[in-house]
Amino acid sequence: MxxxxxxxxxxxxxxxxxxxxxxxxxxxxxxxxxxxxxxxxxxxxxxxxxxxxxxxxxxxxxxxxxxxxxVIPRSFQVGDLVWRKVKLVGDVGKLEAPWAGSFKIVEKLRSGAYYLEDKDGR
Structure with missing residues (x-):
């Protein structure tokens, strides 16, 4: 302007x-x-x-x-297995894995948010 x-x-x-x-x-x-x-x-x-x-x-x-x-839109359903992104905190090195998994989707909370539980049921 x-x-x-x-x-x-x-x-x-x-x-x-x-x-x-x-x-x-x-x-x-x-x-x-x-x-x-x-x-x-x-x-x-x-x-x-x-x-x-x-x-x-x-x-x-x-x-x-x-x-x-x-952006590629992604949608997951209850029961799908997914990996979770790990936030780098403290002394975590840059060569460590950025993902933790695998987790099972238990509940879909809202668009893009899910309640997860690990394979062992925790």
């Missing part, structure tokens, strides 16, 4: 304290004409916000499509 988050919230760009002390161009050139331009910017801020929201929606859709193109 080419605008800052500050502009989207307040309708204009900020003047930082360093610019005020140095008499930056934006501070030196401020007059009544600038007040009129500021009012026009305030009138256009809703349009700028709408454009930013549309661009964000488009970006999210592209990211969702890119993600869904590479």
């Amino acid at each position: 080419g605008v800052t988050p500050f502009h989207l919230v307040y309708g204009g760009e900020t003047v930082i304290s360093a610019e005020v002390g140095i008499e930056y161009d934006r501070v030196q050139q401020y007059d009544a004409d600038n007040a009129e331009r500021r009012q026009l910017e305030f009138d256009l801020v809703n349009e700028t916000r709408a454009k930013a929201a549309a661009q964000l929606t488009t970006y999210r859709q592209r990211m969702r499509q890119r993600y869904n193109r590479w």
